[in-house]
Amino acid sequence: MKGSLHLNQNHRWLGFLLVLLASTLWGINGTIAKLLFQQAVSPIFVVQVRLFFTAVSLFLVLRIFRPQWLRLSPGQIPSLITLGVMLGGVQFTYLYTVSQTNVATAVFLQYTSPAVLIAYLAWRGKEKIYRAHWLGMAFSLIGGYLMVEHSLQITESGLMTGIVSAFLVAGYTLAGQAVGRRVHPWAGLAYGSAIGFIVWALLVPPFTLDWPTANEQWLFLLYVALMATLIPFGLYFMSLKWLPAATVGILSTVEPVVAAFVAWLVLQENLTVGQFIGAAMVVAGAVIVQLRADKPEKAVE
Structure with missing residues (x-):
């Protein structure tokens, strides 16, 4: 019994570290994406490159090293289609919001998603929600708002896609959790990315888009595809094997903290006292959830 409890605790902390690493990589991505958009690279093109690269890379690696993970039954296909649509949708809405507003606004709007996720889980009773x-x-x-309130740049189109992005983050978290019960998370990401790419390629064929011509732009795209898509999404879905969806959703809100500090380092944006307070609150929220969320006495009926 003690061994099982120790194993569960280790898995929980591993899940905690995985989602924090994923959020860190996503936080860096916002600044890189903004640099691409400043060079007139289309958000839709970036999404298609991310999905295509992730799908092809994972299929090649898994086909060689873990072919058994790629085997599917008919019953697994609907959940994979849902995941693919969510993945394609969330990447476009986030990147489009960045292009229409700024990194801070896009990140904050997207990371109101835990409120959507927790409200849904509490309403449906699908997962225990703790105080x-x-x-x-x-x-x-509150911490996320303090991080970005000085630089919020709201446009009508950016606000709309930012809110949609928040709902899609909640959606792909739930879809990723459902897929992970039937398919290995890395295989789920491979199929989900392939489906997302096919959907976008049908809606906006790649040959109709303007392709980057500079080597620097392709290096940025390669970084975004690998370090902001393949690796962090895989880590995020792995964390859902060991942590409840609500916990993962809240832990992922450290992304605005990372995004702000990266913007400070790369774009030389100033950090205010309010931002430091906000960062401390976001980190405190993550610590509260990780240390207390799974204790039964805190459950809210």
């Missing part, structure tokens, strides 16, 4: 989840969510939302 620590609500408290952690409140800390994260």
Whole structure:
């Protein structure tokens, strides 16, 4: 019994580290994406490159080293289609919001998603929601706002796609959790990315888009595809094997903290006292959830 408890604790901390690493990589991505858009690279093109690269890379690696992970039954296909649509949708809405507003606004709007996720889970009763989840969510939302309030840049189109992005993050978290029960997370990401690419390629064929011509742009695209798509999404879905969806959703809100500090380092954006307070609140929210969320006495009926 003690061995099982110790194993569960280790898995929980591993899940904690995986989602934090994924969020760190995503936080860096916003600044890189903004640099691409400043060079007139289309958000739709970036999405298609991300999905195509992720799908092809994973299929090649898994086909060689873990072919058994790629085997599917007919019952697994609907959940993979849902995941693919969510993955394609969330990447476009986030990147489009960045192009229409700025990194801070896009990240904040997207990371209101824990409120959507927790409200849905509480309503449907699909997962136990603890007081620590609500408290952690409140800390994260308030802290996230303090991180970006000085640089919020709202446009009508950016606000709309930012809100849609938040709902899609909640959606792909739930879809990723469902897929992970039937398919290995890396295989789920491979199929989901392939489906997402096919959907976007049908809606906007790649040959109709303007392709980058500079080597620097392709290097940025390669970085975004590998370090902001393949690796972090894989880590995120792996974390859902060991942590509840609500916990993962709140932990992922450390991304605005990372995004702000990267923008400070790369784009030389100033950090205010309010941002430091906000960063501390986001981190506190993550710690509250990780340390207390799974204790039964905190459950909210």
